[in-house]
Amino acid sequence: MAFLEVRNIHKQFGDLVVLKGIDFDLERGEVLSIIGSSGNGKTTLLRCINFLEIASVGTIALDGEEIFSADKKYTDKELTKIQHDIGLVFQSFNLFPQYTALQNVTLALDVKAENELKEQKIGYFQRKKLMKDIKKENIEYAKSILDKVGLIDKIDYYPCQLSGGQQQRVAIARALSLKPKILCFDEPTSALDPELTGEVLRVIKELKSPEIAMIIVTHEMKFAKEVSDKVIFMADGLIEEMGTTEQIFEKSQNPKTLAFLGNFAE
Amino acid sequence: MDFLTVTLQLLEGFVTTLELFGLTLLFSLPLGLIIAFGAMSKFKPLKAVVKTFVWIIRGTPLMLQVIAVYYGPALLFEGIGMLPRFIAVMVAFVINYACYFSEIFRGGIEAIPKGQSEAGRVLGLNKFQIFSKIILLQVIKRIVAPMSNEIITLVKDTSLARVIVVTEILKVAQDFTAKGLIWPLFYTAIYYLIFVGVLTILFGFIEKKLSFYKE
Ligand SMILES: Nc1ncnc2c1ncn2[C@@H]1O[C@H](COP(=O)(O)OP(=O)(O)OP(=O)(O)O)[C@@H](O)[C@H]1O
Ligand SMILES: [Mg+2]
Numbered sequence: 097m098a099f100l101e102v103r104n105i106h107k108q109f110g111d112l113v114v115l116k117g118i119d120f121d122l123e124r125g126e127v128l129s130i131i132g133s134s135g136n137g138k139t140t141l142l143r144c145i146n147f148l149e150i151a152s153v154g155t156i157a158l159d160g161e162e163i164f165s166a167d168k169k170y171t172d173k174e175l176t177k178i179q180h181d182i183g184l185v186f187q188s189f190n191l192f193p194q195y196t197a198l199q200n201v202t203l204a205l206d207v208k209a210e211n212e213l214k215e216q217k218i219g220y221f222q223r224k225k226l227m228k229d230i231k232k233e234n235i236e237y238a239k240s241i242l243d244k245v246g247l248i249d250k251i252d253y254y255p256c257q258l259s260g261g262q263q264q265r266v267a268i269a270r271a272l273s274l275k276p277k278i279l280c281f282d283e284p285t286s287a288l289d290p291e292l293t294g295e296v297l298r299v300i301k302e303l304k305s306p307e308i309a310m311i312i313v314t315h316e317m318k319f320a321k322e323v324s325d326k327v328i329f330m331a332d333g334l335i336e337e338m339g340t341t342e343q344i345f346e347k348s349q350n351p352k353t354l355a356f357l358g359n360f361a362e
Numbered sequence: 363m364d365f366l367t368v369t370l371q372l373l374e375g376f377v378t379t380l381e382l383f384g385l386t387l388l389f390s391l392p393l394g395l396i397i398a399f400g401a402m403s404k405f406k407p408l409k410a411v412v413k414t415f416v417w418i419i420r421g422t423p424l425m426l427q428v429i430a431v432y433y434g435p436a437l438l439f440e441g442i443g444m445l446p447r448f449i450a451v452m453v454a455f456v457i458n459y460a461c462y463f464s465e466i467f468r469g470g471i472e473a474i475p476k477g478q479s480e481a482g483r484v485l486g487l488n489k490f491q492i493f494s495k496i497i498l499l500q501v502i503k504r505i506v507a508p509m510s511n512e513i514i515t516l517v518k519d520t521s522l523a524r525v526i527v528v529t530e531i532l533k534v535a536q537d538f539t540a541k542g543l544i545w546p547l548f549y550t551a552i553y554y555l556i557f558v559g560v561l562t563i564l565f566g567f568i569e570k571k572l573s574f575y576k577e
Contacts, residue, residue, distance in 0.1 A: 146484050176486050184484045190477035193575050194499050203495065204485035256576040274486065 097160055099124045100278055100309055105154035106166075107140055114140045115151070116333040122278075122326070125306040129320040129341075130313045132330035133356060138313040139187075141330075142280045145311070146184045147175050158182075158277060180208065183276035187283045189267045191255040197266045198251040201238035201273050206231055208274065241269045245299045261292030265299055272303070279303070281312045297323075317360045321345050329353045368538065368546045375534030376553050382448070382520045382530060386455040387513065393456060394463030401468050419461040425522050428454040432526045451523040455516075462512055470505040471497065503572045510565035514558055 098121035107115040114137040122128050130138050143149040145156065147164070156164040163178045164170075191200050209230045213223045242251050245265040255263050264284055271279055281300065285293035297319045303310065304323065314320050320327060320341070327344040329337045329352070337350045348354055400412035419427070432450040435442045445453070474497055482492035524533035531550050538546040 148480055148483060172488060176483075176488050179484055179486045182484070186477060186481065188477055190475070190481035192478065192481070192496055193577050194503075204487065207485075207487055207491055207495070254575045270481075270485070 097157070098122060099126075099159060101155075101157040102145065103155045103157075105141065105144055105151045105156075107137070107144055107149060107151050114333055115144070118154070118335060120326075120328060120335065120338060122309045122311065124277075124309055125304075126325040127304055127310045127312065127323050128326045128328065129324040130311065130328045130330060131315070131317070131320060131356070132328075132336075136330045137333045138330055139282055142184065142282050142311065142313055145278070145280060146182055147179060148184075180274050181277045183271035183274065183279045185264070185267050185271050185279070185281045185284050188287050189255070189260075189263045191263055191267055191270070193255050196252050196254055197242060197247060197258070197269075198235065198238055200255070200266055200270050201241060202231070202234045204270070204273050205234040205238065209234070238269070238273060241272050242266070244272075244302075245269045246295070259292060260288045261295045264288065264296045268296075268299060268303075277308065279308055279310050281310070281314070283313055283315060286315060317345075317357070329356065331356075368543075368549065371538075372531055372534055372546060372550060372553065375529055375531035378448075378523075378528065379517075379520045379530040379553075380557075382451060382455065382523060382528075383517055385452055386459055386516060386520075389452075389456040390459035390463055393460035395467055397460055397464035398467035398471065401464060402471065416461045416464060419458055420465075424454065424458050424519060425525055427458055428522055428525055430454070447526050447528045448523075450526060451528050455519070459512070459516060463509070466505050466508045466512065467501070469508075470501040473504055474500050499572075500577075506565060506569050506572065510561070513565075514561060517554060517558055517561070 100122040102118060102120050102122075105115050105118040106113070118141055120128070130141070132138055140149060144151040144154075147170075150170075151164070151166050153166045154164075155162060155166070158181060163181070192203065195203060206227070210223065210227060213226060218226065239248065239251060242248055245268055247262060247265055247269070250258060250262060250266075253262075255266065258266065264287075268284075284300065285296050288296065293316070297316065300310070300312070301319075301323050312320070312323070324341045327339065327341050328335050329344060329348075329350070331352050337344060337348060337353045339348075344353065345357065348357070397412060397416065400408055401416065403409045403412070428451055431454040432444060432447065436444050444450070478496055478500070479492050482496045487495065520530055521532040523530045524536065527533070529537075531553055532547075535547040535550045538544075
């Protein structure tokens with residue numbers, strides 16, 4: 097059994113069928129890139145994996161456990177729980193403007209810790225007392241992540257005081273805070289000026305590690321080639337072709353893949 | 363009638379004005395938030411009822427509503443007594459202002475980009491936490507200006523209470539007029555101006571407090 101198993105994901109909005117049966121596997125430590133032209137359902141697929149959309153058909157299993165099946169109903173509470181294991185970095189960052197870089201990263205950590213204390217039925221005052229120490233630990237941990245994305249000197253800046261590239265790196269740090277098993281990126285650099293994409297792509301490359309699996313929707317073909325182990329080419333709500341980076345970028349015989357990649361040839 | 367006596371009597375009326383103002387705010391702010399959530403509900407019938415209600419309240423004069431709350435129940439049902447005057451005015455004011463506030467809240471909440479709550483969701487925050495820790499402050503920042511407008515209007519709307527003989531400041535001044543003393547009526551303006559001045563400074567302070575970040 098693979099680390100992440102996505103099976104037969106369908107999604108429709110009203111009459112519009114966007115995903116028509118998506119299957120793939122991903123192992124721990126692997127990076128998967130999803131490429132394809134605009135409007136093909138790449139974002140929708142990521143949103144289904146993150147439960148921002150609920151797939152109409154299909155199942156998702158993580159680490160040997162079924163975490164989602166379209167046949168079942170999930171309460172908000174259950175969805176909240178599984179969301180801890182899967183992170184998402186948005187195209188438009190979506191940082192919380194009223195929080196500093198550091199606070200953006202600690203927020204989810206603090207909330208999670210507090211939820212856990214509540215579940216153990218620890219009383220209000222006792223909880224506030226315990227949270228004091230936990231918050232201190234969370235700050236130290238958040239600092240270490242911000243250091244990893246090269247922003248240790250910007251931890252007290254508000255998003256409005258940061259460049260686009262720095263904001264996206266804070267967003268990556270925030271997504272990493274809960275130690276997700278799967279981290280998804282939806283065109284992480286397409287809202288950035290060209291001269292700022294490099295710093296973000298470098299950070300993503302450095303995140304590659306045996307602990308985490310990453311799924312990256314991107315139009316940066318050079319980057320996809322460098323960072324990915326696997327590539328999916330999507331067309332019309334389906335996986336048109338899937339394979340190793342070499343298979344897709346060097347050896348593909350599929351006319352649609354070739355036509356798409358042809359658009360990016362310099 | 364000397365200046366000091368008039369000043370003190372007007373002040374007594376102004377205390378009633380302030381009570382009406384304060385109590386209206388106290389109840390209409392939370393009620394407005396509840397109405398705003400009703401108007402944004404995904405449950406269509408609830409949404410329709412709330413929107414119709416807001417339309418009726420915003421579409422009719424506040425003075426009429428005050429009269430309706432005071433005389434209405436007794437006219438409609440035999441054997442029902444009238445509410446105390448002050449309570450009747452307060453009920454009408456709370457309902458009226460809650461509806462106006464609800465529209466400001468709704469506008470403020472709907473203006474927050476969807477990405478904010480989605481970012482909260484993928485971080486495992488529940489709906490309540492998303493609202494309280496992410497959305498609320500951003501909404502407050504957005505609505506300070508329209509809210510201060512509405513709240514300043516409320517200061518002056520309190521003078522409508524006199525239609526059912528609640529002796530707020532303007533009613534006191536009017537009673538002087540009946541006795542042939544005109545100037546106290548204009549003197550009331552000073553009370554309003556000072557109070558609105560204090561509120562303006564307060565809102566300016568809140569706005570400044572919230573300017574530590576930009577969207
Ligand atoms: N909430 C929604 N309601 C209705 N239609 C939607 C919704 N979200 C997406 N769609 C539609 O689904 C289709 C796929 O959209 P999606 O955003 O997944 O494409 P994409 O591959 O990410 O495109 P791009 O490369 O431009 O980001 C589009 O036709 C879009 O209009
Ligand atoms: Mg997209």
